Amino acid sequence: MSIRPLVIIPDSKLRLISEPVKEITSEIRQLAEDMLETMYDAPGVGLAAIQIGVPVRMVTMDVSKSEEERQPMVLINPEIVWASEERRVYEEGCLSIPEYYEEVERPDRVRFRYMTLQGETVEQEADGLLATCVQHEIDHLNGVLFIDYLSKLKRDRVLTKFRKAARREAGA
Ligand code: NI
Numbered sequence: 001m002s003i004r005p006l007v008i009i010p011d012s013k014l015r016l017i018s019e020p021v022k023e024i025t026s027e028i029r030q031l032a033e034d035m036l037e038t039m040y041d042a043p044g045v046g047l048a049a050i051q052i053g054v055p056v057r058m059v060t061m062d063v064s065k066s067e068e069e070r071q072p073m074v075l076i077n078p079e080i081v082w083a084s085e086e087r088r089v090y091e092e093g094c095l096s097i098p099e100y101y102e103e104v105e106r107p108d109r110v111r112f113r114y115m116t117l118q119g120e121t122v123e124q125e126a127d128g129l130l131a132t133c134v135q136h137e138i139d140h141l142n143g144v145l146f147i148d149y150l151s152k153l154k155r156d157r158v159l160t161k162f163r164k165a166a167r168r169e170a171g172a
Pocket of ligand 1: 094095096140
C-alpha cells in the first residue's frame with residue numbers, strides 16, 4: 001500500500017469523466033488499497049480515484065468518524081438510482097480543494113448502487129453525511145466539484161486563490 005499524491009485544483013484532470021471499471025483486477029484492488037490509505041492519511045471521509053490521478057469509476061469512503069472502528073467502503077461504478085425531492089444543506093470540503101469549506105444544498109436522501117471488490121452488486125439507501133458524501137464522490141467521477149454548486153462569485157474567488165498558489169509553486 002502507498003499514499004499517493006492528491007490532485008489539487010485547478011488541475012484539469014479533475015474535470016475528466018472517469019471510465020467504468022470493466023474487471024476487478026489486481027491493479028484495481030491495489031488502487032482501492034492506495035485510495036483508502038491516502039484518504040485516511042489526509043484525513044478525509046471520501047476519495048474518488050481521479051483525485052489521485054486515475055480516471056476510473058471507483059470511490060472510497062468512511063463516514064464512521066472513529067479511528068477505532070473504521071468502516072471502509074469501496075464503491076466500484078457507483079450510481080445514484082433515486083434521490084429525494086427534499087433537500088438539505090451541508091457544509092462540504094474536498095481533499096482536492098484543501099482547507100475550503102462551504103455550504104452546499106443537495107437531495108437529503110439517496111439510493112445508490114455499486115459493485116464491491118468481490119464483484120457483488122449492492123443497493124443502499126443513505127441520509128445524512130453518507131448521502132452527502134456519496135453524491136459528492138460520484139460527482140467527481142463526472143468531473144463535477146462541489147464549488148460548481150456555489151455562486152459564480154464564490155467559485156471565482158476560490159479558483160483565483162488556488163491558481164495563484166499553483167503559480168507560486170511552479171515558481172512563476
Ligand atoms: Ni471531493
